[in-house]
Amino acid sequence: MGLSGLENYDIAIVGAGFAGVSAAIFTGSWGLKTLVLEAEKPPELWSYQGRGFLRVLSGAELIQRMVEEAKGHGVEIHVGEMVTDLEIREKKIVKTLEKDYACDVLILATGPRCRFLNVPGESWLARGISYCAVCDGQFFRDCEVVVVGSENGAAQEALKLSQIARNVTLVTNSEKFEEESSLFEELKRKGVQIMEGYKIEAIERGELFNNVIIYNIETGEKRSLQTDGVFIALGVESTALNVERVGVKTHRQGGILVDSRQQTSVEGVFAAGDCTCGGGFNLTSCLGDGVKAGLAAYLYIKRLRRTKA
Numbered sequence: 001m002g003l004s005g006l007e008n009y010d011i012a013i014v015g016a017g018f019a020g021v022s023a024a025i026f027t028g029s030w031g032l033k034t035l036v037l038e039a040e041k042p043p044e045l046w047s048y049q050g051r052g053f054l055r056v057l058s059g060a061e062l063i064q065r066m067v068e069e070a071k072g073h074g075v076e077i078h079v080g081e082m083v084t085d086l087e088i089r090e091k092k093i094v095k096t097l098e099k100d101y102a103c104d105v106l107i108l109a110t111g112p113r114c115r116f117l118n119v120p121g122e123s124w125l126a127r128g129i130s131y132c133a134v135c136d137g138q139f140f141r142d143c144e145v146v147v148v149g150s151e152n153g154a155a156q157e158a159l160k161l162s163q164i165a166r167n168v169t170l171v172t173n174s175e176k177f178e179e180e181s182s183l184f185e186e187l188k189r190k191g192v193q194i195m196e197g198y199k200i201e202a203i204e205r206g207e208l209f210n211n212v213i214i215y216n217i218e219t220g221e222k223r224s225l226q227t228d229g230v231f232i233a234l235g236v237e238s239t240a241l242n243v244e245r246v247g248v249k250t251h252r253q254g255g256i257l258v259d260s261r262q263q264t265s266v267e268g269v270f271a272a273g274d275c276t277c278g279g280g281f282n283l284t285s286c287l288g289d290g291v292k293a294g295l296a297a298y299l300y301i302k303r304l305r306r307t308k309a
Contacts, residue, residue, distance in 0.1 A: 019273025026294030041080025
């Protein structure tokens with residue numbers, strides 16, 4: 001299909017989370033024809049009941065107000081429309097299961113893909129299961145928590161939580177702790193109990209607590225850990241889109257590489273929020289990334305139009 005057969009936008013944004021919608025508010029307010037595409041229907045993040053901003057709004061209230069603001073500026077938001085592929089030509093082509101779109105600027109705000117345990121009970125997000133100590137640690141002050149993972153990221157999560165929680169247990173979910181000994185020693189100094197050689201079998205939701213069922217890799221012996229929260233820290237994978245195929249570079253942790261303006265390695269393609277793995281998976285950093293990406297996209301289009309005039 002030629003470009004003439006496609007619906008054209010100034011800006012296309014993949015992802016309707018805090019980063020994507022904040023970028024859309026900015027570009028829409030400057031009169032740029034903006035499209036936001038979101039695979040989930042309804043997006044799970046739109047019902048997030050965690051703290052939103054300065055304890056005044058929940059996450060759900062904040063994102064809903066942002067969506068209303070974006071729509072008020074003429075932004076189109078399509079939920080339940082999954083992006084399946086991208087093409088980089090004179091214009092960027094965004095392909096979904098429903099149709100294809102052309103745009104001058106593409107903003108990727110797809111969020112991270114956390115590595116999952118894939119065990120029964122893991123799906124209780126916001127009911128004692130978390131993938132981010134920075135985001136959710138404050139809800140577990142003076143509580144018992146379990147951190148799962150064996151690499152630097154898991155150790156850092158456990159250290160953050162040791163400043164908040166009453167007790168922290170680190171289950172390596174592998175035969176041993178795999179990172180530098182200095183972190184291992186720091187964990188012990190902070191009183192973190194380290195359970196090497198154990199794996200998670202299941203997470204059972206109790207009336208008041210979660211029960212984490214673990215087993216010894218060598219002996220098969222099973223144990224149950226009673227805990228208020230489980231923080232899964234197995235790292236992240238590359239974004240769901242195969243962005244590397246169109247030349248967008250990613251780093252070792254799987255996030256999209258960006259510069260200080262949220263520009264990726266491809267001209268006219270920006271990325272914002274947790275898909276860059278650069279802001280500690282924090283709501284406020286996503287908002288800031290989105291605004292920066294929106295401003296950079298606006299300036300890019302302004303230059304583009306000047307050169308074509």
